[in-house]
Amino acid sequence: MARRSGMVLLLVVVVAGAAALVAAVPPTCERIECPAYEVVDGANGFEIRRYSDAMWVSTAPIEDISFVAATRTGFLQLFNYIQGKNAYNETIEMTAPVLTQVAPSDGPFCASSFVVSFYVPKKNQPDPPPAEGLHVQKRAGAKYAAVRRFGGFVADSDVGEQAALLDASLQGTKWAAAVSEGRRADLTSSYTVAQYNSPFEFSGRVNEIWMLFDAKDAADM
Ligand SMILES: *[C@@H]1O[C@H](CO)[C@@H](O)[C@H](O)[C@H]1NC(C)=O
Numbered sequence: 001m002a003r004r005s006g007m008v009l010l011l012v013v014v015v016a017g018a019a020a021l022v023a024a025v026p027p028t029c030e031r032i033e034c035p036a037y038e039v040v041d042g043a044n045g046f047e048i049r050r051y052s053d054a055m056w057v058s059t060a061p062i063e064d065i066s067f068v069a070a071t072r073t074g075f076l077q078l079f080n081y082i083q084g085k086n087a088y089n090e091t092i093e094m095t096a097p098v099l100t101q102v103a104p105s106d107g108p109f110c111a112s113s114f115v116v117s118f119y120v121p122k123k124n125q126p127d128p129p130p131a132e133g134l135h136v137q138k139r140a141g142a143k144y145a146a147v148r149r150f151g152g153f154v155a156d157s158d159v160g161e162q163a164a165l166l167d168a169s170l171q172g173t174k175w176a177a178a179v180s181e182g183r184r185a186d187l188t189s190s191y192t193v194a195q196y197n198s199p200f201e202f203s204g205r206v207n208e209i210w211m212l213f214d215a216k217d218a219a220d221m
Contacts, residue, residue, distance in 0.1 A: 026096070026097075026206040027204060027206070028197060028206065029096060029196070032093070032094055032095055032096055033093065033095045033121045033122065034095060034096050034119065034196075035051055035095075035119045037049040037051045037052075037145075038050045040144070041175070045165065045169040046166060046169045046170055046173075047146075047147045047148075047149075048144060048145070048146055048175055049144065049147055050143055050144055051139075051143050051144075052143075053139075053143070054120065054139065055120040055124075055128050055136060055139075056099070056117045056120060056136075056137065056138075057078060057117065057118050057120055057128060057131070057134055058116065058134065059074040059077050059078065059116045059133075059134060060133060061103075061113045061114065061115055062074055062113070062115070063111040063112075063113055063114075064111055064114060065110075065112070066156050067102065067112070067114065067159050068155065068156055070100065070112075070114035070116070071098070071114065071116055071154075071193075071195075073116075074100065074114065074115070075116060077116070077134065078116060078117070078118045078134070081118075081131050081134055082094060082118065085131065086129035086131040087129045087130045087131060090124075090129050092120070092124055092128075092129075094118075095119040095120070096119075096195075096196045097119075097195055097196045097208070098116065098118065098194070098196075099116065099117040099118075099119075099192050099193070099194055099210075100114050100116050100192065100193045100195075101117070102114055102159060102190060102191055102192065102193065117139075143212075144178075144182075144212065144214065145192075145213075146170055146175060146179050146210070146211045146213070147166075147208050147209070148162060148165060148169065148208060148209045149207070149208050150162050150207050150208070150209070151204075151206065152205055152207070153205065154193060154207050158207075159191075159193055159209075162209045163190075163191045163211075165209075166209050167211075178213050178214070179211050181213065181214075182211065182212055182213025183213070191209055192211075193209060193210075194209075194210055195207050196208075
């Protein structure tokens with residue numbers, strides 16, 4: 001009997017511990033559609049997620065010295081796309097987050113390369129309209145993301161800083177090797193910024209830094 005209540009207590013502790021690892025879904029995702037994910041792990045300042053295969057619509061690479069400016073440029077192209085500027089003249093519901101993949105330059109004054117993407121809503125997943133200058137595709141490769149959340153309006157200076165903090169929080173964990181391998185393998189993007197709010201929401205803003213890595217590397221974890 002004592003042994004059984006010990007087991008139950010242990011179970012309660014384990015379940016409570018697991019629940020504490022799971023950060024709440026961004027509030028935006030209660031109003032508009034977000035891609036589904038499963039939380040695999042989480043600890044001091046990071047979360048490991050697995051995303052399912054899904055279609056995303058992406059801009060061509062945008063060269064700019066500013067993350068904020070490049071994201072605005074890409075956002076407008078994608079916003080026109082969902083407003084009907086596509087091969088089917090079809091309007092599409094807004095989703096979250098807006099992703100900006102960042103491939104930083106080596107030199108201090110060189111432009112970086114940015115690709116901005118919207119997640120295609122479930123309704124349009126089977127046949128998203130093509131559009132000139134945009135790529136509509138299943139996001140290839142990496143399905144796992146190491147994630148760090150931060151608030152406010154994203155400034156150019158936040159991006160590298162938050163990426164460094166995420167990187168630091170992963171050091172010494174079982175994820176560090178897979179994440180850095182994933183970043184090496186993905187030559188087009190060193191990290192990704194996810195923004196969940198429109199520019200007109202001033203409080204409770206949710207942003208995330210993602211580092212994508214491969215399912216293969218994480219399969220044994
Ligand atoms: C989309 O709109 C344009 C301009 O009004 C029209 O020429 C074209 O035929 C439309 N395409 C479809 C698939 O409805």
